[in-house]
Amino acid sequence: MGKISEVKLYGTWSGSPSPTKRVEIALKLKGIPYEFIEEDLSKKSDMLLQYNPVHKKVPVLVHNGKPMAESHIILEYIDEHWKQAPRLLPEDPYERTKVRFWAKFYDQKFSYIKLVMSEGEEKTKAIAEFIENICILEEGFKRDFPGKSPFFHGENPGFLDLVMGSSACSYRVIEEIIGVKLIDPETHPLFYSWVTAMVNHSVVMKTLPTHEFMVNCIINYREKLLRSQK
Numbered sequence: 001m002g003k004i005s006e007v008k009l010y011g012t013w014s015g016s017p018s019p020t021k022r023v024e025i026a027l028k029l030k031g032i033p034y035e036f037i038e039e040d041l042s043k044k045s046d047m048l049l050q051y052n053p054v055h056k057k058v059p060v061l062v063h064n065g066k067p068m069a070e071s072h073i074i075l076e077y078i079d080e081h082w083k084q085a086p087r088l089l090p091e092d093p094y095e096r097t098k099v100r101f102w103a104k105f106y107d108q109k110f111s112y113i114k115l116v117m118s119e120g121e122e123k124t125k126a127i128a129e130f131i132e133n134i135c136i137l138e139e140g141f142k143r144d145f146p147g148k149s150p151f152f153h154g155e156n157p158g159f160l161d162l163v164m165g166s167s168a169c170s171y172r173v174i175e176e177i178i179g180v181k182l183i184d185p186e187t188h189p190l191f192y193s194w195v196t197a198m199v200n201h202s203v204v205m206k207t208l209p210t211h212e213f214m215v216n217c218i219i220n221y222r223e224k225l226l227r228s229q230k
């Protein structure tokens with residue numbers, strides 16, 4: 001009989017958009033049972049430091065005692081090890097490059113923390129950059145994923161949906177906190193229909209905290225950070 005898999009996820013259960021959610025959604029989509037271990041990032045556990053000595057960050061997935069870090073790498077591992085549907089990455093190598101390209105672009109360009117934490121001129125600049133990058137994504141969707149709907153991978157969310165969705169699904173939370181509209185269905189129709197499908201997906205809905213909870217958590221986090229800077 002095959003060995004039963006032991007899967008542990010070290011993550012942060014915060015009310016903020018976080019890469020841990022990408023891994024949680026992937027495990028749930030594939031029906032992989034796992035134990036969630038919550039890390040207090042202000043007091044990192046010895047286990048986390050041992051498992052991720054380079055970056056000292058969550059998420060860390062430990063599969064049968066073998067640790068791995070970095071959410072993109074963990075998602076790829078999950079898809080390669082548990083090959084059951086839904087597949088997270090496309091079969092075709094060229095299609096995979098597109099998905100990886102945009103996932104990297106998203107992580108490099110989008111900072112929700114910057115939007116929430118900045119003020120004055122810096123905030124205006126962060127908002128303009130955010131909207132400019134949404135427009136670049138909109139063009140990218142058209143060029144690289146024509147006819148893919150409602151998700152980049154078709155009927156189920158895949159790698160790029162999870163990388164982007166873990167934070168993009170909270171855009172309304174950010175809009176409410178900063179008092180500025182970021183996503184316009186008229187100007188960003190593809191992004192808008194994609195993000196709406198993500199927000200309404202049953203697994204995503206169950207995994208992400210509610211709107212009110214996130215608003216409170218992010219406001220508290222911002223106040224705590226501002227107090228510590230005084």
Ligand SMILES: N[C@@H](CCC(=O)N[C@@H](CS)C(=O)NCC(=O)O)C(=O)O
Pocket residue numbers: 012017018019020041056057058059069070071072
């Ligand atoms: N590139 C990493 C980013 C992970 C990350 O930023 N994790 C944050 C929590 S959302 C963290 O552990 N921060 C603790 C720290 O920076 O000390 C990934 O995709 O997994």
